[in-house]
Amino acid sequence: MPQALQDLSAEVHRQLALLSYPRGAWVPPAAADVLDVAIIGGGQAGLTTAFALRRQSVTNVAILDRAPPGQTGVWTNFARMRTLRTPKHVSGPDLGVPALTPEAYFSARDGADAWEALPKIGREDWQRYLDWVQATLDLPVRHGHELLGIGHDPATDLLHLRVGTAAGEITVKARKCVLATGMDGMGQWSIPxxxxxxxxxxxxxxxxxxxxxxxxxxxxxxxxxxxxxxxxxxxxxxxxxxxxxxxxxxxxxxxVNPFRWMEQAGFLGQFHAMPDAMKWRMMRKIFDLNQxxxxxxxxxxxxxxxxxxxxxxxxxxxxxxxxxxxxxxxxxxxxxxxxxxxTGTAFDLTLRPELDGLSDKILLWRDVYTPPPGQEWPALGACPYLEKTFALREKTPGAAPALRHLHLINYGATPSMGLSGASISGLKYGVARLSDGICQALWVDDAQAHMDSLLDYDEWELTAPIPQELPLAAE
Incomplete structure (x- = not known):
């Protein structure tokens, strides 16, 4: 790694140290073979999610990706544009840390003048930036790990993830799972x-x-x-x-490119809070405009x-x-x-092998909302109707308790949550809401343990003797 990038990595850690409040661990320790969060997909959304969780002191996390190093996501695989379609000043994986931004990286690598003259970031350069982010933050990516299926143990309320590796199939246990599976996570690319x-x-x-x-x-x-x-x-x-x-x-x-309109703080940050009818109408217009x-x-x-x-x-x-x-x-x-x-991807969760046995139990938009005449759009109706935490919902309560532990930040999250993980433009806002949602779920699941911890808390901050202090009634 060039010295300028080594120096920038050191600056990243200095800035993170300045922003490290609060530092204390808060998730109760899990068993040695249990992850608090398993993230499926080591592309931009998966990396940013792991970083966001670490910022909130959730560290028992692993990212599982089937690709070898340097080949996660689309950028060195089937993406064939020369540059990103997103404006170069976009941010997201940095989560507000200045030294971790794309501008900081490319200015350190190529010089400030080169950055100013750059029209857009090159496609393969974006992958190099993501690789540097992963290395600088030491994010826990397990390459060569492909999710094959999702099971659930009702006795422990743990997910049992069947994962294929070069050495054979293994089981990864986790409390929560993030599906950061990109553009094709809603179905599959197919020949029509x-x-x-x-x-x-x-x-x-x-x-x-x-x-x-x-x-x-x-x-x-x-x-x-x-x-x-x-x-x-x-x-x-x-x-x-x-x-x-x-x-x-x-x-x-x-x-008309609707993405240019969507790249505003209002839409990116607040679309998720709109009523269903307005969400549908906006998404219907965006899908109709296409790009x-x-x-x-x-x-x-x-x-x-x-x-x-x-x-x-x-x-x-x-x-x-x-x-x-x-x-x-x-x-x-x-x-x-x-x-x-x-012609794009088929929107059909039944085509996702890892969701076999679960896909027909997921609550979809078409189960919840009927658009007015002329506003129908089958692809929107096939998307999951998500909780505010990005968690999947059951179509029939009690039929698939595993779903509340599955948080979706692929393209299928768009009708519920707006641009989030499958678009660079939405990372800054979407991943922050996702990590908050996972932390909320972990905290609520452990509410009794936190209550017990508070009731047992007895660390004195004021240790000086107080002469006029009265004895406690119990004494």
Missing amino acids: APFDTLPAACVSHTSGPVDFAGLAGKRVLVVGAGASAFDNLATALESGAAAGIMLVRRPRMPR PPPPASWDRVKDDPRFSLFMGAPTTAARMEGAEIVVETPNGTHRCDHVIVG
């Missing part, structure tokens, strides 16, 4: 009809592996007009594709003569004719050698 009938080798998803080198010289068709669709198309063209065809269902390209491709993503393809764009072109059929893919739309037929689907 009619492309699911094509040979698997002919179809990729923007959020999965794509053999871009193997697309050199081939005609590539991308379905969708979101930022990821454009970034994948650009990467294919930059890798030597012969043509890049984009099919867009909408008749007009989205122009336009960032100007940088559009600029990667707009002047390339191999690029062609077809608006108002939903796919009605897809088939193979020999080695060629034929895609039908109401406005014409398109032929290509490979399809990349950029």
Whole structure:
């Protein structure tokens, strides 16, 4: 690590020492093999949650992530933009510690002038920043640990997490569990009809592996007009594709980015407190607006003569004719050698293997709220209806007591809590509320132990003899 970053890490610890009130432990000690909090996912939300809990003196915590070091989250995996879409002055993982902010990191690494000249933070540089945060704070990430299932022991009220490792399956016991599972934590990335009938080798998803080198010289068709669709198309063209065809269902390209409106303290900090009808209406508008491709993503393809764009072109059929893919739309037929689907994720908790046996017992928005005519949106209705602590709720009281110990801060938390863990913009506010919620749950669960501790408390602060002091009645 460069000396400037070592010095910055030392400054982080100095500032944390200045902010360390209150310091005392307050969670009753657990058994040696029991975590107070298990965090699933070592990306930006998981790391920030562990840091936030430590700031509140909850330290018996572990982060479980299936990826090796340096590959947690999306940034070095399927994200293919060149820079973040978020403004560079965003903060979040720092939790208000100045030396831990992105600006402090990049200024120390590259110089203050380089930071001032930087338009946006590079995608892979963001991962390097997160890795530095983890190393500086010594956050407890257990790499190569994949959550397979969630059990619950009623006798102890503990979660039993089935976890896959290179050495085999193990059980991790925990009082609380945070699902910081990102954009696909609400279901899975899937190949929709009619492309699911094509040979698997002919179809990729923007959020999965794509053999871009193997697309050199081939005609590539991308379905969708979101930022990821454009970034994948650009990467294919930059890798030597012969043509890049984009099919867009909408008749007009989205122009307004609701994230720029959402990036305000009011929405980020207070959306969670709104009544359900207003939450739904806001989210419905945000989902309907979608996001336009960032100007940088559009600029990667707009002047390339191999690029062609077809608006108002939903796919009605897809088939193979020999080695060629034929895609039908109401406005014409398109032929290509490979399809990349950029239509997002399926919102369906039953697709999450770790929630097997629990997903059908989770209270969803559609179980609680019926939108007025014209405001329906199935993806919103499929999201969990969360407690203020981010905890999942039971659809039928008593049917799944484990759910109150599961706190969700992936994309599915958005209708209940606003931007939180799956968006850099929401980390600053969402994680703070989550850590408060977990601490609240831990404190309430241990209320009797805390009462007993208070009743037994007998440490004298004033030890000097008092001549005029009367004896206690019991004496």
